[in-house]
Amino acid sequence: MGKQALLVISFGTSYHDTYHKTIEAICEDLRAAFPDSAFFLAYTSKMIIKKLKKRDGISVMTPAEAMEAIVAAGCDEVLCQTTHVINGHEFYGMLHELRPYLDRIPSIKIGRPLLSSHEDFEAVTDIVLNQIPELSPVDAAVLMGHGTEHHANAAYPAMDYYLKALGGGRIFMATVEGYPTLDDVIAHLKAQHIRRVTLMPFMVVAGDHALNDMAGDDPDSWKNRLSAEGFDVNCMVKGLGELPEVRALFAAHLQHAVDLKELK
Template identity: 30%
Template sequence: MHKVFALCVGLVLLCFSGSVQAGAISYLPLKHQHLQERPAIVLCAFGTSTRARVTFEYLYRKIREAFPGYEIRWAFTSNIIREKMNQLYAQKGLSQRLYSLHEVLAGLYAEGYRKVMVQPLHVFPGLEYETVVEVAQRFPDLRIVVGEPLLFRWEYVREVLSVVEKEFLPPKEGLNILVAHGTDVTSQGANMTYLGLDWLVRHRYSNVLLGTVEGVPGGEEVLEEAQKYPGKRVRFIPFMLVAGDHIMHDIMGRNQGSEKSWREVLEAAGKKVDCVTIKLNRKIYYRGLGLYPEIAEFFVKQIQRGLEILKNY
């Protein structure tokens, strides 16, 4: 009987001892996440799978110089570009990867950031820019400021024209065509900017037209007008951040099958055609807007403004 009683007491003590240990573990102090003091900067672009990626490298250098000590990340809005490049990186065994804005914001939050300056590198305030704003507005628990795209205000439009007009041929030599992307969605608000820009260049210059690859003013109409211009030369000025696939193939391509490039159409009409280029690291690239130092400075100022807002936000 005494042995049974002793055994029961031992079991009770053992259970009590176990419960104390379990309780002690549950009351250990929790580790709090370290929060970052400075905001992070996210550069958000459409993306490209071409050698024109040098544009992003150029812009990164300029922005990194302006904001030492800040964490700078890239986000890309094109699902197609991200998928294509990520497959390519995987095939090459590279750890490099392109991320969406949502993925980048989630990563920054996990790393302790609570303030983020998102700078769109889009030229026109179109669908891609609106998507950036929507993602930023809906992302929880982050204070996010979204900067303005390049042509968000008419004063910006005039400033950009002042930058690229140094590339223009004189009226006696020939015609200049600003090549923009365009949108095939008629209800998209960016069409106002495209049509307003077309009106502006026609009234500001005697030998400058605007043409878009996927919208209005359309390529067919612009090429017809270019063929009628008395000068022998036609110069294309990329009015896109990156002079990538559209410029390389739709505009300046050769021998691509039944559909002729803009260059081939004009050369068949007897015009001498060229496109603005730039030399970087001893290589020649078509020059998109992102390869002008003045455009890089525009984005730097937008980021500076956003960081100032975040100080009080």
Template identity: 40%
Template sequence: MRSVPRRRPALSGLLLALFMVLAMALPAFSGHSAPAKDKSAILVVAFGTSVPEARKSFDDMDAAVREAFPGMPVQWAFTSNIIREKLAAEGRVTDSVPVALAKLLDAGVTRLAVQSLHAIPGEEFHEKLVHVVTNFDGFKKVAIGQPLMSTDADMAAVADTLLATFGPQRAEGEALVFMGHGTHHPANIYYPGLQWYLEQRDPLALVGTVEGTPGLEWVVAKLKEKGAAKALLVPLMSVAGDHARNDMAGDEDDSWKSVLAGEGIAARPVLQGLAELAPFRALWLNHLRQAVAGLDEN
């Protein structure tokens, strides 16, 4: 009787080949279950501007942030819907805070430092930055850097920096008038608070606001009370945008420059945003450093 040939050697070879394939594939499969490596980034958030000349503030701030934190990706977002729409009509796409957060998450960022370029912690900061960021899921850690003025120490530092920066630029007897935006939000109290700190240092340094308290009428009354015949007008904002160029320095009858001139006070406007100036960028960067340090906390 003819014997049937055995197939075991072929079967053994097949099993060995299958084992080798599986062994080679194991590292790839195991990589999917391994935890993703942490990636940190910075998101700078400003109200925004549609004035081309004012963008220098943001360009300078962007360069300062990248220099201070080399190796960390830096993204930007504007909180103003109106500004983003104006820029979009010009072909310049800018992100809102939610869109910027989604892009960063999609890029694999796990730890995010968000720095505000607002002057005070008002509605734009709380509603369009803090509220959105704290309710956005997906990041392992998010830390928020405070606006320019958030504490008593901040206001004292801002008062010192304002006087050190603009004091040498004024003529003898010339008052310093800082124009803030102002708000109906309770955070408007930061402007009178800053005024108190300035008064302790220089009786000819005043703070007024476009849409809050104290207003221009108060500024005019104070300048007259102090006998000031001239004033240096400075925007108390990160950029010298529409408010600075029109409400403060414009030629219209209701601009601060024109109103002061009508009261016999010669006004000399400064068209520089605070973020264009290194001493003020340093104050914002101090807040950002605190936020970046907070990313290492569990």
């Protein structure tokens, strides 16, 4: 029997507190699920890798560097779990980095991103709903997703639909870089005569977007934009990766990992 590697690939973060609560916690859960595997961690964000090295002297590998280390360790099987939310640019860029190693490692299997099936949407909706305080008729919750120009952005309006269908119609999804936008959501909030809004990140890591773009003091932060529109705003800064139920979904995805050759 050969040697198996467990490779966790994340976009990454330069915030140490949220790293320990999210990425590290996911890694620990996956290592517990696959205790006999050699462990490796990689980030897809070269900007974050560079920042950690320069600021803190911390070295984190890229996916390609991790695969070189796995080859050097003599592994002939790789189980790879991404911590990405959707099947977008970051996910497919990761696959592009891994494909050349199919000639050097007999088996490379991939655990899909968080939102990859109808069952995932239902499960994540239930998990999110359990995090939201009880809402009165004048209360609403707004989740901040990242968003993308990739067609996988469709996951966010789909998630918005699931949240509304199962959450009573006063839970909204908006994105930083895609659709729906915060302006779209503000129009719905006003139409429903909402007065109080709870903001929450819909991201695995509560990093720069959550701390600054959502809850920061800049006039353009979502908190201040909503306040300027007359809403009372409360922020819950907690990454999805902090939730054991979300980490369990990632572990389940890895248990049902797909051969890299089958992913197009």
